[in-house]
Amino acid sequence: QDIEKETTAIVDRHEHREGSLLPILLDVQMQFGYIPEVALRHIAERLNITRADVHGTVSFYHDFRSQPGGRHVLKVCRAEACQSMGGEKLAEDVQTALGINWDETTSDGKVTLLPVFCLGLCSCAPAAMLDGKLHGRLDKANILALIEEMK
Numbered sequence: 174q175d176i177e178k179e180t181t182a183i184v185d186r187h188e189h190r191e192g193s194l195l196p197i198l199l200d201v202q203m204q205f206g207y208i209p210e211v212a213l214r215h216i217a218e219r220l221n222i223t224r225a226d227v228h229g230t231v232s233f234y235h236d237f238r239s240q241p242g243g244r245h246v247l248k249v250c251r252a253e254a255c256q257s258m259g260g261e262k263l264a265e266d267v268q269t270a271l272g273i274n275w276d277e278t279t280s281d282g283k284v285t286l287l288p289v290f291c292l293g294l295c296s297c298a299p300a301a302m303l304d305g306k307l308h309g310r311l312d313k314a315n316i317l318a319l320i321e322e323m324k
């Protein structure tokens with residue numbers, strides 16, 4: 174992928190509107206799965222802001238990642254309904270099983286673990302999303318099975 178070229182195209186699409194930084198960053202992350210340093214510098218240059226400004230925005234929003242993600246993305250819900258159904262314990266079990274914390278990727282590049290605030294599956298709490306697919310009524314056994322099944 175030519176990061177610089179594709180970032181240019183994204184900036185071209187949004188540049189004219191006010192508050193273009195967020196939509197640009199969202200598109201960049203969509204395109205590459207994270208915000209590469211090259212893209213970050215390029216965006217700063219084009220929008221005439223400092224690299225630190227762009228970086229500040231990237232680190233402020235939880236959804237942006239500055240490292241490439243794992244092959245699989247597991248998002249575990251941390252919002253209230255899930256918390257009340259053992260979500261905290263579930264999250265701990267997942268972190269222990271994977272040996273990583275929130276926003277980290279396993280050393281083999283297999284899984285990135287992200288916190289998420291409500292997946293709209295509160296009636297089936299606790300919930301998680303693996304590669305875009307929702308899973309509810311999770312417990313230690315079935316979430317570990319999901320992790321196990323990932324290739």
Ligand code: FES
Pocket residue numbers: 250251252253254255256290291292293294295298299300
């Ligand atoms: Fe977890 Fe809504 S609170 S899915």
